[in-house]
Every structure is written in C-alpha cells, then in structure tokens.
Amino acid sequence: xxxRLLPTVLSTLLxxxxxAGCGSDSKxxxxxxxxxxxxxxxxxxxxxxxxxxETGITVKVRPQGDAGELTNKLVLTKDSPLADGVYxxxxxxxxxxxxxxxxxxxxxxxxxxxxxxxxxxxxxxxxLTPIDYGDxxxxxxxxxxxxxxxxxxxxxxxxAKPAYKxxxxxxxxxxxxxxxxxxxxxxxxxxxxxxxxxxxxxxNDTKITAGWTDAYEVDFTAGGGNGDRPIVTSYSSSPPFTxxxxxxxxxxxxxxDTCFRQVEYAGVLKGSxxxxxxxxxxxxxxxxxxxxxxxxxxxxxxxxxxxxLPADWASYAPVSPHPYSVDPSxxxxxxxTWLREWRDVTSQ
Amino acid sequence: xxxxVRWGTVAIAAVPLTALVLFFVYPVVGMLxxxxxxxxxxxxxxxxxxxxRPRTHRVLWFTVWSAGVATLVSVLAGxxxxxxxxxxxxxxxxxxxxxxxxxxxxxxxxxxxAFRQLIAPSGPLGSLGLDGxxxxxxxxxxxxxxxxxxxxxxxxxxxxxxRREEAAAVLGASPWQVFRTVTLPxxxxxxxxxxxxxxxxxxxxxxxxxxxxxxxxSNVETEIYLLTTQELDLTxxxxxxxLQLVVITALLVLAARVRRSPGPVDRTxxxxxxxxxxxxxxxxxxxxxxVFLMAPLASLLSASxxxxxxxxxDNYRALxxxxxxxxxxxxxxxxxxxSLQIAMVATVIALVLxxxxxxxxxxxxxxxxxxxxxxxxxxxxxVSAVTVGFGFLITLDKxxxxxxxxxxxxxxxxxxxxxxxxxxxxxxxxxxxxxxxRQAAASLGAGPLRVLLTVDVPVAWRALIAAAGFxxxxxxxxxxxxxxxxxxxxxxxxxVIYRLIGHPGAENFGMAMAASVVLAATTAVVMFxxxxxxxxxxxxx
Numbered sequence: 001x002x003x004r005l006l007p008t009v010l011s012t013l014l015x016x017x018x019x020a021g022c023g024s025d026s027k028x029x030x031x032x033x034x035x036x037x038x039x040x041x042x043x044x045x046x047x048x049x050x051x052x053x054e055t056g057i058t059v060k061v062r063p064q065g066d067a068g069e070l071t072n073k074l075v076l077t078k079d080s081p082l083a084d085g086v087y088x089x090x091x092x093x094x095x096x097x098x099x100x101x102x103x104x105x106x107x108x109x110x111x112x113x114x115x116x117x118x119x120x121x122x123x124x125x126x127x128l129t130p131i132d133y134g135d136x137x138x139x140x141x142x143x144x145x146x147x148x149x150x151x152x153x154x155x156x157x158x159x160a161k162p163a164y165k166x167x168x169x170x171x172x173x174x175x176x177x178x179x180x181x182x183x184x185x186x187x188x189x190x191x192x193x194x195x196x197x198x199x200x201x202x203x204n205d206t207k208i209t210a211g212w213t214d215a216y217e218v219d220f221t222a223g224g225g226n227g228d229r230p231i232v233t234s235y236s237s238s239p240p241f242t243x244x245x246x247x248x249x250x251x252x253x254x255x256x257d258t259c260f261r262q263v264e265y266a267g268v269l270k271g272s273x274x275x276x277x278x279x280x281x282x283x284x285x286x287x288x289x290x291x292x293x294x295x296x297x298x299x300x301x302x303x304x305x306x307x308x309l310p311a312d313w314a315s316y317a318p319v320s321p322h323p324y325s326v327d328p329s330x331x332x333x334x335x336x337t338w339l340r341e342w343r344d345v346t347s348q
Numbered sequence: 349x350x351x352x353v354r355w356g357t358v359a360i361a362a363v364p365l366t367a368l369v370l371f372f373v374y375p376v377v378g379m380l381x382x383x384x385x386x387x388x389x390x391x392x393x394x395x396x397x398x399x400x401r402p403r404t405h406r407v408l409w410f411t412v413w414s415a416g417v418a419t420l421v422s423v424l425a426g427x428x429x430x431x432x433x434x435x436x437x438x439x440x441x442x443x444x445x446x447x448x449x450x451x452x453x454x455x456x457x458x459x460x461x462a463f464r465q466l467i468a469p470s471g472p473l474g475s476l477g478l479d480g481x482x483x484x485x486x487x488x489x490x491x492x493x494x495x496x497x498x499x500x501x502x503x504x505x506x507x508x509x510x511r512r513e514e515a516a517a518v519l520g521a522s523p524w525q526v527f528r529t530v531t532l533p534x535x536x537x538x539x540x541x542x543x544x545x546x547x548x549x550x551x552x553x554x555x556x557x558x559x560x561x562x563x564x565x566s567n568v569e570t571e572i573y574l575l576t577t578q579e580l581d582l583t584x585x586x587x588x589x590x591l592q593l594v595v596i597t598a599l600l601v602l603a604a605r606v607r608r609s610p611g612p613v614d615r616t617x618x619x620x621x622x623x624x625x626x627x628x629x630x631x632x633x634x635x636x637x638x639v640f641l642m643a644p645l646a647s648l649l650s651a652s653x654x655x656x657x658x659x660x661x662d663n664y665r666a667l668x669x670x671x672x673x674x675x676x677x678x679x680x681x682x683x684x685x686x687s688l689q690i691a692m693v694a695t696v697i698a699l700v701l702x703x704x705x706x707x708x709x710x711x712x713x714x715x716x717x718x719x720x721x722x723x724x725x726x727x728x729x730x731v732s733a734v735t736v737g738f739g740f741l742i743t744l745d746k747x748x749x750x751x752x753x754x755x756x757x758x759x760x761x762x763x764x765x766x767x768x769x770x771x772x773x774x775x776x777x778x779x780x781x782x783x784x785x786r787q788a789a790a791s792l793g794a795g796p797l798r799v800l801l802t803v804d805v806p807v808a809w810r811a812l813i814a815a816a817g818f819x820x821x822x823x824x825x826x827x828x829x830x831x832x833x834x835x836x837x838x839x840x841x842x843x844v845i846y847r848l849i850g851h852p853g854a855e856n857f858g859m860a861m862a863a864s865v866v867l868a869a870t871t872a873v874v875m876f877x878x879x880x881x882x883x884x885x886x887x888x889x
Contacts (some may be wrong), residue, residue: 042677070576073741082747172563174574210558213457214850217857218464226858228470241853245656336579347564
C-alpha cells in the first residue's frame, strides 16, 4: 500500500505547486501593463525604460503569433482578455477586431498629422491608432540579373512575361501575411481580373511556398540558401539586409510599383485591467522616441513622417510612392472568398 | 487486501487522470464548444456541411495515407537500427544512440529549410525533382520519427531474453527464421506501440507538411491551423478536430487489439555480442539509415560554420547577442537556459504521471478498463496542438485555474506531449515481467513496496531512464504547443530559432543554424549522459 502512495504524493505535491504558482503572479498590479503583440515585436530596452521613467509603468509584452493569429486569439478571449492592450493588428485584420467589439475607443493625444491618412474610417475611427507601416513589395536580386546581363522586372505585369518564367517565388496568401499582402496588391491592381493575372503567373511557373522563410531563405538567390529564383515577395525594408560585409550597397532592391501597404495599429482592449496605462502607452508609441526606434527594431516605417530614418534606409529602403491598398472592411468581408478563389487558381 | 489494492489503484489513476482532464480534455472541449455552439445553440448542420466538402475528404485521405506510409517506412528503417544500437556492442555505440535522437528534437522549420536546401532545384539533390512533392513530405516525416521507433523498440528489444533465440538457432533455424519465428513475435507489442505513436505524430504534423508541400498538400492538422488562426472558422475547425479524434480513437482501438502481451519473459544480464560478418546486410541497412539521419545534420553544421564566403565560429559567438538588427528580444543563450529549465520540470511531471499510468496499465488482469486508460493517454498526441493551445487560452483563464500567466503552463503542455512516450516506453517492459515473480516475492513476505523495488524496478529501471531522456528531448524540441504559449521573457530555444530564421539577413540565418546545432548538441549530450548514468546505475542492482 505504501508503495502506491509514493507516486501519488509526489504528483499531488507537484500539482499543488502548479496551482500555487499560478496564484502568485496572476494579478497584475496597476504599475504593469500587459500588451499583446505580433511575433515581430522588438523594441530596445532603453526606449521602454524611458516610458517607465515617464509613467512608472512597466510594459510586459506577450507575442501571440502573426497578425491574424493575434487578432483571432483576442477575439476568442474577449470575455477574459489576454492583455490590457494590443499592438500589431494590421489593416488586413483591423475590421475583424473592430467588428468583434474587442476594442475601446481612444483618440490619441498628439497623433502626428502624417498619421491621419492611416486611420480607420467611420465609427471605427478611434478603435485603433496607427503606429507604423511597411510596404510588402516584390524584391529582385540585382546582382543575379547583372551577372546574367538581363533587365530585372519592374511591374506586376512584367512578372507574367516569358522573360521571367520560373524566376518568381512568393509565399502563399493563405499561410503567410506578406503572401496575403501581395494577393491584395494584385486585387487592388487588377480588380476583377485578378484571377486571370494569377493564372498567367502560374502559367509562368511561379513558385508558391508556405511561408516567407521558405521563399526567401531557400528559393531566393540572395537568401540564406542560395536558391535559384531571383524574384521574391518580401518587404521594401529587406534590401538593406543584403549589404555584404565590407560593402556599402545592397545586392537586392524592392520594386516600388508592386507594393501593398500594411499599416499596424495599437488599441485598448475592452475589459482591460489598466486602460489608462494602455492609453498612455499609445500616446508614447506615437511619440518621438518610439517612432524613431521603429525602423531599427521592427523594420517598419514610423507614421510620423517628420522622424528621421536610418541612413541606409533613406538610400536603400524607400517606401513606394503609390502603394496599392484595399479598404480594411472590404478585406474582412471578402477574405474567405478571395482566399478560396486564390487557392483554386493556384492549385490547378 | 483486495479492497485496499483497489483503493490504491484508484488513487494512482486519479493523479494522471486529473492532469489529463484539466490540461487536455477541458481545453479541447472548450474549444470544440465554441465551434459547435456558436450562438448558444448546437449547429450540427454546419458541421455536416464541413464534413461533406470534397476538400475535407481530400485532406483526410492525404492525412491517412501520408501518415500511414511514413509510419511503415519509419518502422522498416528503424528496426535494424534498433537492433544494431540495442543488441550489439561496439565502440561508439552510445554516441550513435544519442545522435539518432537528435532529428526528433530539431525544430521543423529548421529541418524543413535544411531538407529543402538539399532537394530544391538549386540543391545537391535537385535533379531528383522531389521539391514540393508528397515524397518529400513523407521523407521528412520519416526523418523526424525514426528515433521514436529506435528508442521504443530498442528498449523493448534489450529486455528480451536471448536464450530462446539461441535455442532456436541451436535447433537449426537460420538467422532469418530465428528473427521471424522468435524475435519478431516477441517484438510485436513494442513495434505496435512505436508505430501508433509515430502515426499520431505524422497525422498531426503541420510544419513539415506546410514547408515541404508548399501548399499543394494539406492534412487535417494544417487545415485546422489555417481555419483557426487565419480564417477564424471555429465551426470548421471543430468539425475537423472531431474527425481527427474519431480517426485516432479508431486507430488506438485497432492498435490495442493487435498489441497483445508477449507473456512473461525470463531475463539474463549477459553481455551483448559484438557485430558479426553474417550480420552485414542488417549492418549496412542500419548504416544507410543513420547516414540519412545525419546528412541534414551535417548540412546544418556546415551552414552554421559559414558566414558569407568565410568559415569560422562567428555565428556561435553571435549567440550571446540578440542578433543582427535586434532580431531577438533576449540573447539566444538565454533561450537555451530557458529550454533546459523548462525541460527539466516537464520531464519530472511527465515521469511522475507516466509512471502512474504505466504501472496501472501493466498490471496483469487489468482488462478492458486498463486498456482504455492506456489509450486515453495517447490522445494528446492525436489532437491538434492549435486546438489544445487555443483551448488553454479560453479555458484556463479564471481562478483557481488562471494558468495563462503561469511559468508552469509550458512545462505542463510539454509534459502532456511527452507523457504518451513515457508510458509507451515503460508499459511494455513492465508488462513483460512475470507476475509469478511478484507473487513469489509477496509470499516470501515482501510488502508491496519491496515487491516493486525488487521485481519491477530492476527491470523497468533502464526503461525509466530511457523514458526520462526521451521526455527531456521532447520538451527541448517541442514547438507546436510552446509557440502558442511562449511568453517573451522566457522563449525556448526552438522559439528563438524560429524567430531568427524569420528575419532577413545572413547573420540571422547563420545564427539560426548555429542555434540549431547547439540544440542538437545539447540533446545529444543529455541523451549520452543518460546512457552513461544508466550503465552505472544498473550495476547497483
């Protein structure tokens, strides 16, 4: 009998510690602020320390997956929010978050005037505050084209031309957020003809991978895997990463006529334990210090256009002058249909 | 006496069952309920609609056949390796045993990239045209799962008495006849055990299918992932989760029927023989499999030592930093420390719970209830990590079970994944103990504890250590559940690697490769140490 008790006692103890352990840190004091973010969150400690010095609030960051996963988790946990606020919902998921009613309106103090163009419209105007944006663009390996004495493509139409057959690789729209952005760029550019355009792309031997990593690090000629496709869907901020050691110029560039603009937002979650703290943090995020730190930490462009960009960004990571865009509510309304149609076109 | 034993049984069963209900059943049911009762009323029409879609049928068929083929190949490839590494004695054997486990813990994203770099049109094996094919998916699944076969069957094989085989040989049976008529029948329970675990791993793998298949193929798991994380179609996801549960329950019932106790086995502690020339075909076969397992590891190693056109240790030195352009929130080395800590806690939980389950299901005369118990603890392997992960978030959110912010959440989730492997390693060995030995000990006056210590433990000790090593390895490499739960202040090494490889820049890619090699090496060292420990401890009995 004693023998059987031993494992029982051990595991009961274990469970007891488990339950006790969770009790101790489950309640956040008002001096801390929990922010749910996407996985790409990165911010230097000194910037967050500055926020703490100004407000006495410690920010705890909880990455929750990509923008889609983040939004869906917050929608699912609406009755018992995961965090006080959110950062990282983008314009392709914004209206899902708004429609689900997970946000509390907040009109950020001193929102830079250059940020006005990125605000949501209508009743949802104050639900989310734009913090930064980035352009998803087709990137080309210039050194590959130079070596082959070929002219790199410039436009979406070029990608479907025979000269570039078998050279383009893109992450899929159903599995990747840049992949979805590129699909939206083609929808904005081609309107109802977008499916025909994708048929042409597929006929031109376009390769579709699951994620950005597979496309860039395996198939792209300038990625980690030295692949065999010199054209890839990535970001307008990717080229500076391809500056070889000791050199000053990148070997790749972004095609600025192929870009979709992704805007990232922050918001206060309904049912938050610390709404006041999150409001302060949103004010801080649109302020000078945070905005200045965005390019180096998260490779995105600050919504405040008066903020100075890093030197190599100014030269090698310009944003698109005329990016494509699709209204966020249209994205939410049509997402499932578009993705299903896209899946049908690309799997033929 | 009978009454006391029953109460003991109930008490021992209560602990793992409580854990299973709290950390698996409750979250999964919570998630299913969201999908099936979207507005407070049961919506079965939507479920039948999802199940009737031609796409669902395609996805189900692909899941079953890809996992089935991968399981078959894993067993065929793993058996000779299990023999060579567990029934022969040669220098370097322990090191090989440790290395063989490594593929199992590597993050899928890294293996996916390593594999694709080999088979992409630009890679050394590009001419085979495997990129994006079902063959590539199956090959990657096999790569991950061979070690499950080697270790589960190996632990079992070690415990089989060789004298019956020797007797058959003396009576004139050829080595093949001996294997077919004596060894194989004795191994069947171990093989079925391993095969069912492998099938569950394959049927629920999603990283491999996404990376290797390039969207041409989907299995039930990738479909649930997309429906839940991207489309928020919870009804569709719930319908597929139920489908997954039904298929897996059917499989487990089938496996339980095939898996019969081999009956009691007498044991000797004879030294293992050295390889002999007539075993050359088996040795070659095992050698080829080991080469297949090591090739991607070698390519990882070489990628980790390269930075641009130069070779060196820069990528390893960079692990103390947060990567180029601040790719990480904490240095990669912190990720390693987190991983080790979490793995230790997860191993303890999995061993405690797993020993209880294995002890119960291996009692003779347990009958049907124990068979059910055995199957029930396999379920966590067969249900989507997305469903469990999201379920954690929506169910474990209120006191007294507000675990979402607890540091124990990740170890618990990982322990639930490791638990079936612990049971699978321990139970067959315990089952092979002749109950008459226990009865003899008891009739000689030994109390239950004494019986356990003198009869069961000496036999199960090796398997227990093997199980501990395995649980540790599972926890080190676990990514599915962890990625849904990891918090920024304690990312595990696989999470760190995933982040690094998701950032552009040669430095980050190099660091991801170096971190993967560190993960692989850590696993190998732990497995190797466990082996050494085992040899030393066995002498104590």
